[in-house]
Amino acid sequence: MTVFIIRRLSQSLLVLLVTSILVFVGVYAIGNPVDILIPADASIAERDAAIRALGLDKPLLAQYWSFLTNALQGDLGRSFVFNQPSISLIFQRLPATLELAFVALFIALAFGIPLGLIAGLKPRSVADETIMTGSILGFSLPNFWQGMMLIMIFSVWLGWLPSSGRGETGEILGMTTSLATLDGLAHLILPATNLALFQLSLVIRLTRTGVRETMPLDFIKFARAKGLSERRVVFVHVMKNILIPIVTVVGMEFGSIIAFAVVTETIFGWPGIGKLLIDSITLLDRPVVVAYLLVVVTMFIVINLLVDIVYSMLDPRIRLSDTQ
Amino acid sequence: MTLKVENLSTHFFTRDGVAKAVDGVSFEVGRGEILGLVGESGSGKSITGFSIIGLVDPPGRVTGGKILFQGQDLVGRPAGEMRALRGKKIAMIFQDPMMTLNPVLSIETQMVETVRAHDRVSKADARARAIEALGLVGIPSPEERLAAYPHQFSGGMRQRVAIAIALLHRPDLIIADEPTTALDVTIQSQILAVIQRLSGEFGMSLLWISHDLGVVAGLAHRIAVMYAGRIVETGTVDEVLDRPVHPYTIGLMRSVPANLDRGEPLTPIPGMAPPPLRRPGGCPFRLRCFAATEICETEPAESQAAGHRWRCFHPQTARAA
Numbered sequence: 001m002t003v004f005i006i007r008r009l010s011q012s013l014l015v016l017l018v019t020s021i022l023v024f025v026g027v028y029a030i031g032n033p034v035d036i037l038i039p040a041d042a043s044i045a046e047r048d049a050a051i052r053a054l055g056l057d058k059p060l061l062a063q064y065w066s067f068l069t070n071a072l073q074g075d076l077g078r079s080f081v082f083n084q085p086s087i088s089l090i091f092q093r094l095p096a097t098l099e100l101a102f103v104a105l106f107i108a109l110a111f112g113i114p115l116g117l118i119a120g121l122k123p124r125s126v127a128d129e130t131i132m133t134g135s136i137l138g139f140s141l142p143n144f145w146q147g148m149m150l151i152m153i154f155s156v157w158l159g160w161l162p163s164s165g166r167g168e169t170g171e172i173l174g175m176t177t178s179l180a181t182l183d184g185l186a187h188l189i190l191p192a193t194n195l196a197l198f199q200l201s202l203v204i205r206l207t208r209t210g211v212r213e214t215m216p217l218d219f220i221k222f223a224r225a226k227g228l229s230e231r232r233v234v235f236v237h238v239m240k241n242i243l244i245p246i247v248t249v250v251g252m253e254f255g256s257i258i259a260f261a262v263v264t265e266t267i268f269g270w271p272g273i274g275k276l277l278i279d280s281i282t283l284l285d286r287p288v289v290v291a292y293l294l295v296v297v298t299m300f301i302v303i304n305l306l307v308d309i310v311y312s313m314l315d316p317r318i319r320l321s322d323t324q
Numbered sequence: 325m326t327l328k329v330e331n332l333s334t335h336f337f338t339r340d341g342v343a344k345a346v347d348g349v350s351f352e353v354g355r356g357e358i359l360g361l362v363g364e365s366g367s368g369k370s371i372t373g374f375s376i377i378g379l380v381d382p383p384g385r386v387t388g389g390k391i392l393f394q395g396q397d398l399v400g401r402p403a404g405e406m407r408a409l410r411g412k413k414i415a416m417i418f419q420d421p422m423m424t425l426n427p428v429l430s431i432e433t434q435m436v437e438t439v440r441a442h443d444r445v446s447k448a449d450a451r452a453r454a455i456e457a458l459g460l461v462g463i464p465s466p467e468e469r470l471a472a473y474p475h476q477f478s479g480g481m482r483q484r485v486a487i488a489i490a491l492l493h494r495p496d497l498i499i500a501d502e503p504t505t506a507l508d509v510t511i512q513s514q515i516l517a518v519i520q521r522l523s524g525e526f527g528m529s530l531l532w533i534s535h536d537l538g539v540v541a542g543l544a545h546r547i548a549v550m551y552a553g554r555i556v557e558t559g560t561v562d563e564v565l566d567r568p569v570h571p572y573t574i575g576l577m578r579s580v581p582a583n584l585d586r587g588e589p590l591t592p593i594p595g596m597a598p599p600p601l602r603r604p605g606g607c608p609f610r611l612r613c614f615a616a617t618e619i620c621e622t623e624p625a626e627s628q629a630a631g632h633r634w635r636c637f638h639p640q641t642a643r644a645a
Binding site for chain 1: 377379381407408409410411412415416418419420423424425426427428429430437438441442473475486489
């Protein structure tokens with residue numbers, strides 16, 4: 001297990017290195033930030049001074065090298081726009097996004113698994129058909145449109161929930177969070193639901209398929225033949241088997257939730273890293289974009305590692321082997 | 325009498341019609357007796373077993389007859405009462421030991437839950453009973469093996485674990501659905517020996533479902549031969565195997581190489597058992613039968629000589645296979 005984790009982490013470093021090269025070159029190709037950052041009426045001398053100050057006069061390779069040496073010391077560069085370390089910009093905004101993502105994940109699991117169970121245990125019933133139709137809509141309607149509809153229905157027509165911003169925040173265990181106040185919660189519900197809808201549909205389908213595949217198996221019949229209650233059969237014998245695919249997929253999807261919170265954050269004016277990224281791309285704020293992508297890639301790597309570890313705890317047949 | 329099945333019918337209501345998987349079956353199993361229920365796949369022998377323990381999957385259901393277990397009819401019993409009976413008074417062992425244990429739960433979990441499904445005992449007591457049961461079926465160092473998961477056992481060992489689970493409550497009846505079919509012959513005989521010893525020791529009745537006449541001949545006291553949802557011949561092992569009367573029983577015995585003299589060619593029964601939706605009227609075996617005549621297109625009644633009973637118009641008397 002330890003060897004497995006160490007090997008995975010060293011592979012991850014390689015992934016990070018390759019990502020940094022791709023991202024650096026990619027962002028370089030988008031456009032020249034000088035055109036946006038420096039006022040059009042600046043003199044040529046001022047212009048040259050600014051370019052030198054930002055280090056943009058050097059060739060790409062030299063720029064990358066200085067980025068890399070700084071990055072290894074934990075410095076991912078300063079934002080051109082905010083003149084702050086880009087990493088601290090990201091970490092200021094990250095908690096809001098993580099909060100949104102975790103609440104979305106919670107909604108997806110808390111509603112998805114029960115709905116999937118209902119659908120799977122009574123296939124082709126009215127409940128099953130209704131749930132499955134709903135999940136098709138959740139899958140196929142564009143996320144931004146779902147978000148606008150949520151605002152339309154719950155903010156505009158019904159006036160129940162606020163449509164924009166993070167609301168009042170409070171502190172729980174030293175972390176600033178919207179979960180601490182009622183106003184914050186009210187602001188959280190719509191964007192979290194919007195972000196959860198796709199995952200919710202996914203969890204419903206995974207659960208339903210898992211139930212349908214597991215129920216006819218011999219060991220379920222044997223569990224019944226032992227005289228176990230139906231509740232124990234479903235919630236222990238079936239559940240523990242279907243949790244394996246759910247953990248895998250949801251774990252991988254959690255990375256996407258964070259990465260694609262961009263759309264939801266834009267619609268609901270949520271002050272997270274997604275919104276920061278969009279703003280930074282518009283302003284060609286290279287260091288922030290590069291730092292954002294490296295942070296997201298790192299999160300993907302960590303989540304995948306955690307998924308593998310949880311996976312081995314759920315399924316005794318899988319041992320994280322220490323040998324190649 | 326532990327079990328008395330009278331005229332049991334279990335039908336499956338499918339889109340293509342009603343499949344009469346079990347069609348008027350009657351037999352008895354006495355206390356401590358082993359009854360071998362023999363037939364080809366699709367003959368309805370497994371469904372008979374599941375009907376008794378109340379685990380027929382939809383679209384199937386028991387449509388008629390009685391299942392008298394210790395004098396009380398199980399047909400139409402409320403689900404809660406059947407659950408209380410399952411595992412406690414009637415246990416079942418399945419065919420494929422690779423599939424009967426839940427792969428993601430430890431043996432301990434699967435045994436302790438079985439004890440605690442019926443008896444209010446502490447986890448420690450349940451664990452002690454699990455260890456005792458594992459010892460009974462010959463699992464070495466049962467205390468350590470309790471923490472293991474099914475994939476850490478071989479097929480034979482898994483079947484021993486399944487038997488240990490079935491024995492936890494010392495049931496009065498065990499339904500064994502081909503429990504040795506998937507195993508090597510050496511393992512098969514070990515498992516048979518375990519079951520034979522334990523059923524004698526505890527006076528348990530056993531309904532042994534199998535397609536293997538050889539196994540049944542060595543283990544059972546009486547035999548019921550099933551074909552197309554009906555019992556075509558039943559009697560003691562000696563009666564049925566030494567003086568078989570029904571052409572199907574004779575055909576079955578001639579399909580077993582060990583029953584023949586060396587060099588004598590096998591004479592298998594031609595064709596296949598008819599699927600439940602397309603069974604011929606009259607005697608269902610008539611299309612494959614060497615003795616069939618016109619009269620076989622009508623339903624044969626049951627005849628009997630002492631305890632030996634059969635359903636055939638052309639009983640092959642005094643004709644040992």
